[in-house]
Amino acid sequence: MSFYQKAYFLLSVADVKQLPPDEGIEVAIVGRSNAGKSSVLNRLTQSRGLARVSKTPGRTQHINLFALDDKRRIADLPGYGFAKVPLAQKEKWKKLIDTYVSTRKCLRALILIMDIRHPMREADVQLLEYCDYYNLPVHVVLNKTDKLSKGMVAKTMHEVKAALTGYSNSVSFQSFSALKGLGTKELLSILDKWYEL
Numbered sequence: 255m256s257f258y259q260k261a262y263f264l265l266s267v268a269d270v271k272q273l274p275p276d277e278g279i280e281v282a283i284v285g286r287s288n289a290g291k292s293s294v295l296n297r298l299t300q301s302r303g304l305a306r307v308s309k310t311p312g313r314t315q316h317i318n319l320f321a322l323d324d325k326r327r328i329a330d331l332p333g334y335g336f337a338k339v340p341l342a343q344k345e346k347w348k349k350l351i352d353t354y355v356s357t358r359k360c361l362r363a364l365i366l367i368m369d370i371r372h373p374m375r376e377a378d379v380q381l382l383e384y385c386d387y388y389n390l391p392v393h394v395v396l397n398k399t400d401k402l403s404k405g406m407v408a409k410t411m412h413e414v415k416a417a418l419t420g421y422s423n424s425v426s427f428q429s430f431s432a433l434k435g436l437g438t439k440e441l442l443s444i445l446d447k448w449y450e451l
């Protein structure tokens with residue numbers, strides 16, 4: 255059994271005040287609703303239902319925490335940028351994410367999931383700039399490559415690479431398919447580094 259298969263659900267919080275003590279190492283998964291955050295998490299931990307994969311976007315309004323061991327955690331942050339929710343709700347989510355990113359000391363880095371068919375949307379760029387400001391490493395995962403031709407994947411990777419230059423924090427990226435499991439090894443090696451494994 256791999257280290258990541260040991261992941262188990264810890265708790266779900268609507269406020270950063272409810273988080274467990276700010277110790278150890280946390281890595282957060284962020285991204286627009288429906289980009290595939292839960293699917294990527296399930297793929298990494300080789301579990302089908304660890305993070306609920308929703309067909310209705312915008313439903314996860316909490317920070318869901320998963321523990322890998324007594325020191326390491328994964329945080330599944332609420333999805334942003336979903337059009338069909340009221341502005342007040344969006345503001346609430348933005349505040350939750352902003353507060354978490356700016357105050358959580360054990361936050362080591364972020365995995366930013368994008369749908370490769372819709373990369374670098376406004377909310378993604380905002381988040382990248384935010385992480386640059388707080389000097390937090392970001393690894394961009396361009397998910398759902400199975401939905402595009404090889405040529406289109408290569409073209410988008412090229413465009414994203416260009417768009418990711420100019421940040422002063424550590425920013426890396428890769429292609430992924432949670433459906434097919436493509437890119438899992440590469441992503442796990444990034445996590446190993448962040449978790450000091």
Ligand SMILES: Nc1nc2c(ncn2[C@@H]2O[C@H](COP(=O)(O)OP(=O)(O)O)[C@@H](O)[C@H]2O)c(=O)[nH]1
Pocket residue numbers: 285286287288289290291292293294306307308309311312333397398399400401430431432433434
């Ligand atoms: N084809 C394809 N579909 C995916 C992939 N990853 C996620 N999905 C689908 O995209 C939808 C949203 O996924 P989910 O993990 O719930 O996204 P989240 O809102 O970011 O947590 C679901 O219907 C998933 O089955 C992928 O790599 N390929």
Ligand SMILES: [Mg+2]
Pocket residue numbers: 291292293305306307308314
């Ligand atoms: Mg989800």
